[in-house]
Amino acid sequence: AYAEMFYRDINRFHESFERVDVMPLGSGALAGLPYNLDREFVSKQLGFAKVSKNSIDAVSDRDFILDYNYASSVTMMHISRLCEELIIWSTDEFGFIKLSKEFTTWSSIMPQKRNPDFAELARGKTGRVYGNLFALFTILKGLPLAYNRDMQEDKEGFFDTADTINSTLDILVSMLDTTQFNKQNMLDAVNNSYILATDIADYLVSKSVPFRKAHEIVSKMTDYCLDNNKYFHQLTIDEFKKFSSDFEIDIFEINPINSINNRNTVGGTSELQVKNSILDIKSRIKSIATKYA
Known part of the structure; x- marks a missing residue:
């Protein structure tokens, strides 16, 4: 998902x-x-694709900075979202990942705690980049043609945005390269949950039970499991049948891996589709790199 972003x-x-x-x-x-200036000739000599078509617009235009600041803002938003995931996943409550010591610091009061400083700083700096974009919007919104001295204020925000996003991307790459993933904790989190409730409802639908009824059955099963401190995979076939006679022994074939692989449509989460997506995104990025090399 983040690769697409x-x-x-x-x-x-x-x-x-x-x-x-x-x-x-x-x-x-x-x-x-x-x-008598041959602008087309000068343009080619300097490596530009074309020349501006209107002189008044050319000297008063700052759309190119707005474009850059906007693209940077969206990128920082995506980085911020990713960093928020990393922050949550690195907590003891989740324990899905372990960030390298290089990108964390000791808590000032809790000696056992490491703070995901870079991820938090990247999340915070997103607002700074947003601010540079909206500052320029505000500067430009009431300006008449053509050049106005107000426009000299475009540079500080532009260079600050460029410095911020470039340094953030550099460190993000290094942080991701050194992040360790705890697969067992992820699997345990899936198993010790009720995430397969929809799969069980879909199972009943495959047995000709209307989805409205299947939804009601699985909802009652969930309440039963919560009351008895159990998860779906810990139920016996007799317990399943208390809620519907349509349950058969094949209900135990429903598990996280099968659930994932059943989502086999293009763009889905099955192992095959994820592998195809990885190959596809690599190919698309390579194509862009070749085009702009």
């Missing part, structure tokens, strides 16, 4: 680059030049 971010930056690949040189202060 970051892939869209890559595209967003490249689309922004294509829009900014315009040479304003020759626009003068606002009305063009009285000299």
Whole structure:
């Protein structure tokens, strides 16, 4: 899921680059030049794809910075979401991952606790990048044509955003490379839960039970399990049949792995689809890298 988010971010930056690949040189202060300047020739010599079409717009335009700040804001939002996942998963309550000591610090009061500092800082710096985007929106919203001195305020936020996102991405890559995943804790969390309730309802539907009725049956089963401190996989076939005679011994074939692999539509969570998605995203990223190399 995050690979798809970051892939869209890559595209967003490249689309922004294509829009900014315009040479304003020759626009003068606002009305063009009285000299015989071959702008197309100069544009090619400087490596621009095209020249600006209107001199007044060229000197007063800051859309290219808004584009960059917006693309950066969306990317930081995606980074922030990922970091929030990492923060939650690294807690003792979950224990799904262990962050490298390089990216954590000791708690100032609890000697046993390590704080996921980088993940929290990345989450916090997202607001800073948002602020740079909205600051420029606010600067530009009431400006008449053409250049106004207000526009000199565009640079501080732009460079701050560039520095912030570049450093954040650099450290994020290193943090992910060194993160350890606790597969057993993840499996235990799935087994010791009621996450397969919908699968059991779908099982009953496959036995010609209307979904409305199947939903009601599994809801009552869940209450029973909670009252008796049990999970679905700990129930006997006789306990299952107390709630519906449609349950057969094959109900025990429902487990987390089968549940995942049953979601075998394109983009689904089955092992096959996830492998295909990994190959696909790698191919798409390679294609972009080749295009803009």
